[in-house]
Amino acid sequence: MRIISRYICTVLISIFALSAVAQNGKIKSVQDDYKDFAYVKTSEVLLEVANKGYKSVDLFQKLANSYYFINDMENASKWYGELMALEEVVEPEYYFRYALALKGTKNYEESDKWMKKFNALKPDDLRGKAFLSNVDYKSSIEESSRDDIQPNNLDINTEFSDFGTTEYENSIVFASSRGGGKKYRWNQQPYLDLYAVERTDDSFGEVTEIQGKVNTKFHESSAVFSPNGKYMFFTRNNFFKLKYKEDETGINRLQLYRATKSEDGTWDEIHKIHFNSEDYSVAHPTLNLTGSRLYFASDMPGTFGQSDIFVVDVNDDGSLSTPENLGPSINTEGQESFPFINTNGDLYYSSTGFPGLGGLDVFKSEGLDQKVKVGSNRNFPIQNVSQPVNSAADDFGYYENLVTKRVYFSSNREGGKGSDDIYTFIIPECEQSVTGLVKDKETDAIIPNSTVILFDGEGKELQRKTVGADAAFSFELDCEIEYLIRAEKETYASDEKRFTTPKKKQELRLQLLLEKDVIEIEPCDDLAKILDIPIIYFDFDKSNIRYDAEIELQKVLAVLNKYPTMKIDIRSHTDCRGPATYNEKLSDRRAQSTRQYLIDKGISQDRLTAKGYGESRLINDCGCEPSNESSCSEEEHQLNRRSEFIITSINGKTCDDN
Template identity: 80%
Template sequence: MRTVSRYISVVFAGVFALSAYAQNGKIKSVENDYEDFAYVKTSEVLLEVANKGYRSVELFQKLANSYYFLNDMENAVKWYGELMSMNEVIDPEYYFRYALALKGVENYEESDKWMKKFNELKPDDRRGRAFLSKVDYKSNIEELSYLDVEPENLDINTEYSDFGTTEYENGIVFASARGGGRKYRWNEEPYLDLYSAEKTENGFGEATELQGKVNTKYHESSAVFSPNGRYMFFTRNNFFRLKYKEDETGVNRLQLYRATLSEDGSWDEIHKVHFNSEDYSVAHPTLNLTGSRLYFASDMPGTFGQSDIFVVDVNDDGTLGQPENLGPSINTEGQESFPFIDTSGNLFFSSTGFPGLGGFDVYKSEELDQKVASGSNRNFPIENIGMPVNSSADDFGYYENLVTKRVYFSSNREGGKGSDDIYTFVIPECEQLVSGTVIDKNTDALIVNATVILFDGEGNLIRRSNADANGAFKFDLDCEKEYIVRGEMETYASDEVRFTTPKKKQDLQVQLLLDKDVQEIGPCDDLAKVLDIPIIYFDFDKSNIRYDAEIELQKVLAVLNKYPTMTIDIRSHTDCRGLADYNERLSERRAQSTRQYLIDNGIDAGRLTAKGYGESQLVNDCGCEPTNESSCSDEEHQLNRRSEFIITSIKGESCDDKE
């Protein structure tokens, strides 16, 4: 069945409007149940009607939606398929739900077809645009997955819904419908309460209800605790001081509450947050490391879709400021919910709006909390965190302890004990190894004792070694970092490979193919031409070495190390645009900056001279005098913005001798 936790999220959106002209008495008879989210009863009656051969758009819409919200994706696919076969004009949202239901039965190829149709009908919808930007999303997700990890279904799970875990003291706090009592009409399970369970050597002890005034006869879920342990924020139905309230449509919304820890260990002094409303829901709180910002889900005014992620400042007394939507990088026209901020400021959240494996998938946006604090931008890149957390079912309630690497998440996937279960695993140690061989590119012979150098992504030297008797080498690396591996050998041109390590274990195999250096270099040669260095770039009006310039200068550095008798003259040139005196001074600063970079990286200063020539040595007719204007294109001007590395002497021969 579709889970209580799904209700906790989709209550934001409600359901599609019902037809005003029901064509069948039995369809009409369950209209109130349908509007009240009583999908178990609704589906039973509507299925009886459909099995008698009655066909209508309204029937198939309600029947498919009922199964969809009950998480019976096999039947949802069947009846959405019948709806599509009617060839009637329908809300494009049904195309999206059909695509999501098809993912639920792992029919990804068919799902992709309907997502394309959805995008054709709603080309401005972020969900369709996100799909088209990553049509190969499945392969991308697999690359980010821990495919060899099997998550553990916790022993404390029951036949009911258990979800939404957070660590607290020596245990966990979570929501569960195990308590018995009155049942919720959505899925005929008891209402949710908050429970805690102590850690033991073999798992967890018996789960017990949180002490105090937190739990009521309605839903409670999604607890988070302040860093000092004094406050707890949690989700509850709009039920406060024994008053149950609904909006104008008869829906009881979700709200955020704050409880205070009493001396006896119970949670009392329950307070509503000031932006709760009878007209929209707020739910699923999470706090950053310092407790200064709280993130939550809501469909309040300003929401992009069915529910969005918001952030709000937390005052010293535990009260909250004014909420702010995280914007379109995070939020779509679909559902974004169940946020979690880890101690490094990374945001994890569940969404139906981005390409995923089905239902809710969990996504990550790195260092989002720091970006929110700086207020510098609202561009938050996201990525699907992959398996085993994500599946074709609903996956949500992510929690990660960065110290122990212990992960908890909730899911209604196949094989669970109840409608929702809590799963856990420890993130594997990220072991990265790059190994390979150095080979003669022309003969395929192994090059013994070749120098192999490891750089970071910015060209900084990390390690240097020599290939062994088999031409082999290896380096241990860190995860999620960029590296360059370069092979060098006398009389050969060097070869290098650039790569970024993933977040999971990997043994990367590379080959460094060295080409016999048949090009003789001697006095007066320009290393920029020999090494194919087009331009040493500088930022506008600057003379400091840029990152991309460092990569090119590493090539010059390698040659200077290879030929210790070589001396060079560094020459910097500009195009004609700008004042001639200014161009000469700027090029001089750039030439000296380039020289200093090579000195700082171990080259003796006596081997290097440098001079800036400004616009005095143009290589074409792109001059600007006397009006300081030119008809040349940017590409023609660029030929003059060049750096030269003229060999002034090598192996006892000088450029003067050659001349």
């Protein structure tokens, strides 16, 4: 029996070994396809191997990557998860890809866990640092998202890839793989060409290829036109004058080209940009308003990660300066691409390196073009443009016309017609206002005739209003601007609020609450009532100052110091218990004790008088007649053991004058 068992075990081990050899053979069979970026074909073969139960680091890395690079994040996250479950040592980049793939499935909580692990493995990576500096990124993105905008999927989109829109004259120009012909091995779609379509209001004409010598049998995309309309910069594979070139590893890189518009309207005279190279890619150009600067994406030497945003000056003769990286506030070890400069000089671009909703997110750096100086240090604040432009998928190719308020962007989000689609919307008119009331903080009563002042974020006064009898104020505001609003009124301390208006329409409601700053005091007033000072209590049959009484006397002391002409009469009282003569003497000792406390604190004795009134001025019905004495509680008796502070004179006016 033992011999038979050993035989069976040996046979099973042999079968498993042969199976492993076979599966390894299949993995090796797609090695060339994987190196050639044929990810669709690679994933099909590797999935078959994985479904048979074979496990290895190499298998799961290649399978997950194949899905990751064709933007199938559901399957990518599944197989990166299987890779991590092996608990083998892998490159930190796989932790980052797993986190990004999880975002693509909207599993943000799990994604954040793997980003923290990525940061622990690679603490100097800019992507991890950006995440740790904004762990609550999702909440901030949601707060700035626009629920008043619903992007439209363009009618001209197809089942193929359509993306990268720019306007030219009365048309839009974009890239598409709708043309048929040779298929690109990466995604099994035809190679991209540049197309144009005339737009009239909200309708489009017939889509046609860009006329001239721009399109070839390889990729063309991402066009931008000079301000005078005579030149077009665009992206193409390294294919020029019918020569297709690869680098030493067999990769054909992307390059920038410039075309000139002929008299017949076609685009000819194709020229290569001088910093193109067979060893790195240069792609996705955009020009600023005057055409004096060109921005683009590249992985040339000096790049932080997979691709960065660079800038060059466009000289008067049309030549370009030496490229310069925009620096680590814009770029990371991830992918930064598809830059666009609007007419205000704001940079929009897509990145996987900064915290976002998933895949490529669009980011904005306001006024960057005005800040760029070749050779200078660069620190440009950025912000995620939020939803609806960004999603859990790849969002890129942002373009906006600030005159027509028309926005285009590209995305492979759910619900599209093809692998990449072009979306559009009109930026709604942004109407902002702030309204509110000026009130007394203590009483909640409105304060008419108050002054309300509106400032910008730097403290420059913009508007000033005096509120009416209803104490209401209202100001019209601009969007995405920091403001400060302040209310003022004589005898009150001012109150102010600082806020930044959002992108979308809203009415902000505020209450500006003022506190009394100068107390209105007249002779014969009781300071205890004016200052809301509790009664100064004394223990039964005692005249010493209690600790809680000392705290309240500090308030009286402060008022006497603030009003040096004020004089007060301290009046002390007892309850009815005990002989009347004794109570009168006891209350007088209490009054004198209170007076001496204030003198010891620096108040001149000629400003203070004091007298005890015993039980002669009870404030309730707790007299000591046989009918009342037994019915009063200790708390009720204590109400009569008190001191009062009556103002006898102030600023030359006496109580007798009243």
